[in-house]
Amino acid sequence: MERIEHHASLGGRQEVWQHASTTLGCPMRFGVYLPPAALRGERCPVLYWLSGLTCTEQNFITKAGVQQHAAQHGLIVIAPDTSPRDPDGTLGVANDPAYDLGQGAGFYLDATQSPWAAHFRMESYVVQELPALVETHFPATAQRSLSGHSMGGHGALTLAMRHPGRYASVSAFSPIVAPSQVPWGQKAFAAYLGEDRSAWAAHDAVALIAHAAERLPLLVDQGEADDFLATQLRPELLQAACAAAGHPLTLRLHPGYDHSYYFIASFIGEHVAWHAQALRARLL
């Protein structure tokens, strides 16, 4: 583990670390915000943030303005990269020239298909390896919450439902809610999980809702001026699935807001407050 950036920020410290991931078989970077409470030596609960297509660990930590809210509520914020990486092309990590497949587009699942299965194991990385690392190296409790944007919103919703009891709370901005039914998800799932659609439902939030073992309330914010709303995101499918299953959902549609980090920065404070409340109520 090597610390490659550190910046004082809102009384705490924003850092970027790099480590050799055994799960992914490549070096990985993640952002860590340590709030003032953590710098004073207190152990703090952790909010994991999953970013969207094309992002690295940098986008959220530089553009969302999360630090002021994490400082206020005493949360550590962990923001991993969005896929395995192989910048020098020496590690055999598969890639694709498209922005929505391969490096930068890990979709927060463990791929089963060649050439992806060897390295594209973002579910195991985010759910197992990364928290184990965080809870060892930083003053973090084992209280965890999960949020994300777009592809990362899909990751947050599906990982929370696939691992009941592991997260105190979950939220999403502009999530892909039904990857099996939209082009981004269909392309990625066909590549990573194969053409047999029976394997897809286990990674599809709308499909998972019906059988969720835990009725963890969902907070979802969606901009109505989002260019991807009707083709890729389709929050009405999540709304219908939650209604049918009796799953608690707070879906907020915001007129005028788009898919950008300006949208995230506008509502991240409310998400952090939502997670902080759930984390504080969570027994260790």
Add this chain to the structure above:
Amino acid sequence: MERIEHHASLGGRQEVWQHASTTLGCPMRFGVYLPPAALRGERCPVLYWLSGLTCTEQNFITKAGVQQHAAQHGLIVIAPDTSPRDPDGTLGVANDPAYDLGQGAGFYLDATQSPWAAHFRMESYVVQELPALVETHFPATAQRSLSGHSMGGHGALTLAMRHPGRYASVSAFSPIVAPSQVPWGQKAFAAYLGEDRSAWAAHDAVALIAHAAERLPLLVDQGEADDFLATQLRPELLQAACAAAGHPLTLRLHPGYDHSYYFIASFIGEHVAWHAQALRARLL
């Protein structure tokens, strides 16, 4: 004038505009944040932000988190690019391969030397052309304040002092306060203003303080872990000049903070509040 970006943001709207600058002889871009009050039709005072070396109009609007504070205080925020530009190399705008001269390094002055004098006229652009444009095309009053970072902190301090009565308030983050005495400033001033140093003092905050026609209070924030502190920034020179001249200065040194936007984001709220108070007190 063409609007090339618009995003809902904190109840207001972050836009980017491009126009043909007659002062600079090239297309120029600037960010405009319109607070909720402006969208409701109220005329709002304007905070101008001047960015540092290598920046465009994008850095401040994406990384500083200024929108929430501008929304709260009802300020329009204008963030211009840092120099004339010539991306296709067809306009004859001079450039230099170094990051600290030429395009991206306008130093907020009107150059007098060849090959810079034809286009590098950022003082006239920021003080005259841009406000005239802003006050015509947006719901802006003629109440103006000025802030900036690093090279842009130099710009804020010098332009406020060179144009007494024009700005209600001025502040700076990590400013170059004595360009005549530090490498960044000496290189730029020799190129833009010539080797005769007698022309430099008129664009040097520390030199201007002694003769300032208006005792506009200065608010300056500086990180103590800033890599450029001892070589390029030297706030102690500003402190001494203000003390000698009886010029009001609030200089805050922040342990641990560096030169990055994480520093700006940590204190931008206090700067916006400072400017809002001065702007509200300003008669039109």
